Amino acid sequence: MAAKSLKQVKARPAKPREAATTSREPAAAALIAKRIEEDIVLGRRHPRERLIEQDLSDLFRTHRGDVRLALFELEKKGLVERIPNRGAMVRGLTPLEVREIYAVREELEVLAVRIIPFPVAASDIEKLEELQRQHAAAIAKGEMLNVFYSNLRFHGALFGLCGNACLIETIDLLAQKVYGIRSYANAFPESLDRARRDHLDMIKALRASRRDELIELTQRHLKPSPEAYIRAYEQRFGSAGAGGLPLP
Amino acid sequence: MAAKSLKQVKARPAKPREAATTSREPAAAALIAKRIEEDIVLGRRHPRERLIEQDLSDLFRTHRGDVRLALFELEKKGLVERIPNRGAMVRGLTPLEVREIYAVREELEVLAVRIIPFPVAASDIEKLEELQRQHAAAIAKGEMLNVFYSNLRFHGALFGLCGNACLIETIDLLAQKVYGIRSYANAFPESLDRARRDHLDMIKALRASRRDELIELTQRHLKPSPEAYIRAYEQRFGSAGAGGLPLP
DNA sequence: CGCCTAAAAATTGTTTACAATATAGTTTTC
DNA sequence: GAAAACTATATTGTAAACAATTTTTAGGCG
Numbered sequence: 001m002a003a004k005s006l007k008q009v010k011a012r013p014a015k016p017r018e019a020a021t022t023s024r025e026p027a028a029a030a031l032i033a034k035r036i037e038e039d040i041v042l043g044r045r046h047p048r049e050r051l052i053e054q055d056l057s058d059l060f061r062t063h064r065g066d067v068r069l070a071l072f073e074l075e076k077k078g079l080v081e082r083i084p085n086r087g088a089m090v091r092g093l094t095p096l097e098v099r100e101i102y103a104v105r106e107e108l109e110v111l112a113v114r115i116i117p118f119p120v121a122a123s124d125i126e127k128l129e130e131l132q133r134q135h136a137a138a139i140a141k142g143e144m145l146n147v148f149y150s151n152l153r154f155h156g157a158l159f160g161l162c163g164n165a166c167l168i169e170t171i172d173l174l175a176q177k178v179y180g181i182r183s184y185a186n187a188f189p190e191s192l193d194r195a196r197r198d199h200l201d202m203i204k205a206l207r208a209s210r211r212d213e214l215i216e217l218t219q220r221h222l223k224p225s226p227e228a229y230i231r232a233y234e235q236r237f238g239s240a241g242a243g244g245l246p247l248p
Numbered sequence: 249m250a251a252k253s254l255k256q257v258k259a260r261p262a263k264p265r266e267a268a269t270t271s272r273e274p275a276a277a278a279l280i281a282k283r284i285e286e287d288i289v290l291g292r293r294h295p296r297e298r299l300i301e302q303d304l305s306d307l308f309r310t311h312r313g314d315v316r317l318a319l320f321e322l323e324k325k326g327l328v329e330r331i332p333n334r335g336a337m338v339r340g341l342t343p344l345e346v347r348e349i350y351a352v353r354e355e356l357e358v359l360a361v362r363i364i365p366f367p368v369a370a371s372d373i374e375k376l377e378e379l380q381r382q383h384a385a386a387i388a389k390g391e392m393l394n395v396f397y398s399n400l401r402f403h404g405a406l407f408g409l410c411g412n413a414c415l416i417e418t419i420d421l422l423a424q425k426v427y428g429i430r431s432y433a434n435a436f437p438e439s440l441d442r443a444r445r446d447h448l449d450m451i452k453a454l455r456a457s458r459r460d461e462l463i464e465l466t467q468r469h470l471k472p473s474p475e476a477y478i479r480a481y482e483q484r485f486g487s488a489g490a491g492g493l494p495l496p
Numbered sequence: 497c498g499c500c501t502a503a504a505a506a507t508t509g510t511t512t513a514c515a516a517t518a519t520a521g522t523t524t525t526c
Numbered sequence: 527g528a529a530a531a532c533t534a535t536a537t538t539g540t541a542a543a544c545a546a547t548t549t550t551t552a553g554g555c556g
Binding site for chain 4: 276310311312313314332333334335
Binding site: 027029065068069072073076082084097100101103104107108111164165166167170173174177 | 275277313316317320321324332345348349351352355356359412413414415418421422425
């Protein structure tokens with residue numbers, strides 16, 4: 001307990017805290033977490049690679065406290081594994097985990113699409129088209145980091161239309177868990193092109209208020225990544241005991 | 249300093265890193281986060297109350313580093329709000345947030361129940377009955393902390409039957425976000441009793457493999473808590489602009 | 497009397513140093 | 527010569543001190 005000050009809750013009449021909406025900087029540690037995430041996404045850091053606090057502190061020109069924080073955050077996100085007194089390493093996902101995550105993702109994303117209020121405002125459609133153009137441009141130029149982020153923005157805007165903040169947040173959370181495995185599908189140019197065309201079709205369905213078509217597109221859009229990852233995994237480690245779908 | 253000679257338990261001559269799946273202790277910081285969570289759940293800490301690092305360090309007999317970590321974790325969970333350079337405080341949820349969270353919870357929990365493989369093994373049913381008895385006993389004795397945890401265990405076991413680890417984890421995550429508001433419903437003894445009876449009915453439905461009934465129970469079981477919270481909230485702050493359901 | 501300004505206190509954010517623990521390498525012993 | 531014990535090194539975990547920021551308090555001025 002504090003020795004002198006116990007003025008925990010100050011009931012100030014004329015000072016609404018709501019005004020303190022200072023959306024400050026993302027707290028340094030979050031930035032570092034993001035950068036490490038990026039490295040994992042792009043395959044610059046591969047599973048089982050160790051993440052040493054001091055190295056990262058030097059690299060990001062900060063102190064170990066923030067790096068530590070970032071590593072704990074990434075652990076909770078499921079992107080790295082941390083063993084007490086031993087350190088952190090990039091975590092590899094098993095095919096089973098990937099299947100389970102994608103099964104839940106599919107349910108949530110379909111749910112989001114199901115509750116989007118139709119018709120969608122023209123301004124929202126235009127916004128999606130703009131994001132789609134950015135995505136296509138990044139693909140054309142082969143800028144993988146941009147492909148990654150523009151794709152993220154497109155889906156963020158799409159699911160954002162559903163209006164339920166908690167649902168959006170949860171969808172993002174699950175997407176983050178499998179950031180790392182996208183590089184497997186994105187290695188093939190035809191996968192990128194298919195994603196691009198899917199986005200176009202989604203916009204078309206949105207504009208025509210064809211919900212069933214949009215749902216089907218959403219489901220189809222999620223298939224290639226886990227499949228590519230699992231194929232690569234089984235080719236690398238053997239395909240023993242890989243059957244069993246978690247959701248019917 | 250190395251006075252211990254037999255402590256060295258390195259039974260690994262080479263370097264089989266794969267075997268190092270030692271699930272160690274919950275890392276101190278996680279424990280602190282849990283304790284604070286508990287305080288919030290039981291109403292011992294109320295919204296807008298400040299959480300000061302040094303105070304908590306003294307209270308939990310540890311250093312600020314761990315407390316800091318815990319506060320960041322709780323922030324990400326949505327239980328506390330942190331403003332840079334100003335500190336952390338217990339976060340109060342708006343009715344809208346509560347509605348949105350419960351809407352997604354309902355979808356996820358129904359999903360889990362929908363994919364439970366039927367029939368359920370007798371041993372699983374017995375396990376649920378045992379947990380139900382613990383819950384009932386805790387209610388009878390008025391041990392609120394025990395009520396909380398035994399309820400948690402019951403639902404954990406129930407949804408655990410669905411077999412999808414990611415889904416279970418996500419359900420837990422959303423449940424955690426609204427831990428704090430349960431105290432509103434649990435203040436009424438009749439709410440506790442109704443929860444108890446719901447659990448009994450769920451077990452009955454499980455045993456009889458009546459899925460539709462189980463789904464309906466799951467949905468009904470989620471209703472009282474947010475309703476009680478929102479009533480209390482509107483009574484306290486006025487009910488301006490509270491309409492609008494996030495999910496149809 | 498209220499409001500603005502400036503010192504003081506309280507709190508968070510950062511840096512550094514140190515201790516505990518695990519890993520790797522070397523020596524000893526049978 | 528191989529396995530166990532020891533030493534050395536690397537890395538994480540903890541503690542304390544320092545700096546930066548914010549909040550409170552007090553005082554002066556209109």
